[in-house]
Amino acid sequence: MIGVPSAMAPPAPLRFLRQSLQQAQTVGALWPSSKGLSRAMVEPVFAEAHKSRERLRVLEVGAGVGPVTEELVARLLPGDRLDVVELNPEFCAVLRERFAAAPVVPAVHQVSITEFNPGVRYHHIVSGLPLANFPAKLVEAVYQRIFELLEPSGSFVMFEHVLGREILNTFAAGEARDRIARLLEIEAELEPLVVSSKTVPINMPPARVVVRRHPEAGRAEG
Numbered sequence: 647m648i649g650v651p652s653a654m655a656p657p658a659p660l661r662f663l664r665q666s667l668q669q670a671q672t673v674g675a676l677w678p679s680s681k682g683l684s685r686a687m688v689e690p691v692f693a694e695a696h697k698s699r700e701r702l703r704v705l706e707v708g709a710g711v712g713p714v715t716e717e718l719v720a721r722l723l724p725g726d727r728l729d730v731v732e733l734n735p736e737f738c739a740v741l742r743e744r745f746a747a748a749p750v751v752p753a754v755h756q757v758s759i760t761e762f763n764p765g766v767r768y769h770h771i772v773s774g775l776p777l778a779n780f781p782a783k784l785v786e787a788v789y790q791r792i793f794e795l796l797e798p799s800g801s802f803v804m805f806e807h808v809l810g811r812e813i814l815n816t817f818a819a820g821e822a823r824d825r826i827a828r829l830l831e832i833e834a835e836l837e838p839l840v841v842s843s844k845t846v847p848i849n850m851p852p853a854r855v856v857v858r859r860h861p862e863a864g865r866a867e868g
C-alpha cells in the first residue's frame with residue numbers, strides 16, 4: 647500500500663462502507679474493489695504501453711478509497727499524468743492522503759465527471775462509476791463527457807456487477823423498470839465499441855471489466 651493513513655482515521659475500507667451506507671446511490675458498492683478486479687481494470691492501460699511509451703495521460707473516475715488508483719500509481723512512470731475525479735469529499739481526502747508520496751502523485755478533483763473540464767484529452771479513462779444506479783439521463787451525460795475527454799485512439803475501461811442490470815430488470819417495477827430498460831438500450835447502442843470483456847469472479851459482488859474504444863477510433867485512417 648502506498649502512503650500511510652492517518653492514525654486517527656478508520657481504515658479506508660471502513661470509511662468506504664460508512665459512505666456507501668450514507669450515499670448508497672452514488673457509491674453503489676459496499677466494499678472497495680478486490681485486488682484481482684483492480685488489476686484487471688488497469689491491465690488494458692498498460693497492455694500496449696511498451697509499443698509507444700509516450701507520456702501517458704490517464705483519468706480515473708469514481709476512485710472511492712483508491713484500490714484501482716493504487717494499481718495505476720504502481721505502474722505509471724515519472725512524467726506520466728494521472729487525474730482522479732471523485733464526487734465524494736471524504737474519498738477525496740483519503741486519496742490525497744494515501745497517494746501523497748507516490749512516484750506519480752494523482753491530481754484529485756472533487757467534482758462530478760459531467761462537470762469536469764481539464765482542457766486535455768486522455769489516452770485512457772478508467773471508471774468505477776456505478777452507472778446501474780444512475781438515472782438514464784445522467785448515464786447518457788457521463789458517456790458523452792467520457793468520449794469528449796478520451797483521445798480518439800484511447801480506451802475506456804469500466805466495470806459492472808455481473809447480472810446487475812438483468813437482476814434489477816427482473817425485479818424492478820414501474821419507473822424503476824423503465825430506467826433499467828433504458829440503461830440496457832444505452833449499453834446495446836455502445837455494444838459495437840466493446841473491445842474486450844472479462845469476468846472477475848473474486849469480488850464482492852463478481853464483476854465484469856469492459857473495455858470500449860472511442861466512437862471515432864480509426865476514422866482518420868479510414
Ligand SMILES: C[S@@+](CC[C@H](N)C(=O)[O-])C[C@H]1O[C@@H](n2cnc3c(N)ncnc32)[C@H](O)[C@@H]1O
Nearest residue numbers: 672675678679708709710732733734758759774
Ligand atoms: C462503486 S464505487 C467504486 C470505487 C472504487 N473505484 C472501487 O473500485 O472500489 C463508485 C464511486 O464513484 C463515485 N461517484 C459517483 N458519482 C460520481 C460522479 N458523477 N462523478 C465522479 N465520481 C462519482 C462515488 O463517490 C464512488 O466513490
